[in-house]
Amino acid sequence: MNPLSVLKNDRGGQIFLGLLLLVAVSVPILNLVVPEGHPLHLSTYTVTLTGKYLTYALLALAVDLVWGYLGILSLGHGAFFALGGYAMGMYLMRQIGDRGVYGNPELPDFMVFLNWQELPWFWHGFDQFWFAALMVMLVPGLLAFVFGWLAFRSRVTGVYLSIITQALTYALMLAFFRNEMGFGGNNGLTDFKDILGFDLQSDATRIGLFLASAIALALAYLACRYIVNSRLGRVAVAVRDAESRTRFIGYRVERVKLALFTFSAVLAGIAGALYVPQVGIINPGEFSPLNSIELVIWVAVGGRATLYGAVAGALMVNYGKTYFTAALPDMWLFALGGLFVLVTLFLPRGVTGLLRRKEATA
């Protein structure tokens, strides 16, 4: 089967993937081929910034799948993102080897600093990329599976579920702040040197990470679109709109929720793993409940239950954030709050909803 056939009736998706392809091709060219000083030259900073946005877009996609289509308002998806990030961060820490400040070949710097004598058991294996890559998906997936199994089986729904997810990410944040956890405490993991043998500071590696993010986003979009187009996707919407009715016609609602929630958490974990090498640090702040709320705003601004809307929302809000925090640092939180109020009041279907309505009337 041609994987692109899932886009047949998805104009927004065609446009989005077309644009993504365009960006993925032009950004490396503008950065590597166009000489510095030329007005069209893109700085490596911009490349990395764009790459970071793409991982945010992937995260927003994950949230849209469970919120837009399944009706689960998760206010804790930042936790899965951060866990994926930590798994990648641990691999990057192990890659430092003896190039750390303390020059200890066995232990990461923060463990030397804490006077630890040997590597904790859960750090073993993270010097292998394949192992870390597996954990990037497995740890968030497993947490989502166990959490979801308990929550959905007890039929916890609506605002209660949102609050529990919020508590989940908050609890993880507090736990990761502790030095005894063995994840670097409040400083987190940083001072990364290279990934798979490539220098993280070099332009080529930056471009590579950017491309990896773009590819991951495109594949995740196709996967989500495939799910949404399938009968399972229609069952998900049915669960969102009339849960007990869906149960009555014989679907095991808990399992549908569990499967999609876990898949979504895995996507969020992958997003986190791509995010960390590009920003160069992961710390417990990523678990902050605020982050999870903010990413729900991205999806709301872009438009729920469209998938491409989530991507658009993530890019727009984050571009706005980068702009406002630089130009008017004090204004950003007001702008974000105002944006949410405006969208809720005037654009319940988000920015893409506005475009679709125009298309419908035209």
Next chain:
Amino acid sequence: MSALENFRETWRRDRVWDFMVSTSGMRLDISHGTILYLEGVSVSFDGFKAIDDLNLYIDAGELRCIIGPNGAGKTTMMDIITGKTRPDSGTAWFGQSIDLLRLSEPQIAELGIGRKFQKPTVFEQHSVFENLELAMAGDKRVWPTLRASLNGEQKDRIQEILETIGLQEHVQQRAGSLSHGQKQWLEIGMLLMQDPHLLLVDEPVAGMTHQEMDRTAELLTSLAGRHSVVVEHDMDFVRSIANKVTVLHQGSVLAEGSMDEVQNDPRVVEVYLG
């Protein structure tokens, strides 16, 4: 009972835990001509006896009407049959061999008991066609649902049901934009898609116009024979179906028989008028 006896009873060798009961080997057995047995069923909520020693038998292919004043236990009875409520005592058997009290709601639905609620609940964001597709009998586990596609036979089946419920012209319409009566018919269609042996229908004509009522009566009558149907409603509508009627009162059966018999029963008259 001593703790030891309790323990022995709990861990008997022939014990099969409810959650481990598999429906895969279960076959509906109606060799004795009866599809549903409710015997000695009682259930109370906070001391209020909603159902009190209820005995009810439904024949295969029968169209049975259940009437009774408010609070007679009609809805609770349907809750028990569909597994939503567990009775405090009594038995509920589906055919000769299936014990309903040990099965979960989805399992019961899968075995062929469909229920239509009073308020029409269709999937508003889906089209009429998709509503029927979702309700179709088949493997409803997550992975098969993800990979599912419609074959010709299934499309024919959906078409057939569309004709039965008279919504052919609205196939692609969003279910949310249908009229009240059309939603009710769509919901009956969704029940039929599951190839049910037994249909439970809660107040199907509440809020309908007269034409819609007639159309619904016709539809329900046409279903009897192939399916067993239990309709719960008020006197007026039940008279138009004219079939075997059971009157419930205070959680148990007050009278049973044809409409005329029931109407002339002094106890029924007293309950309804007195």
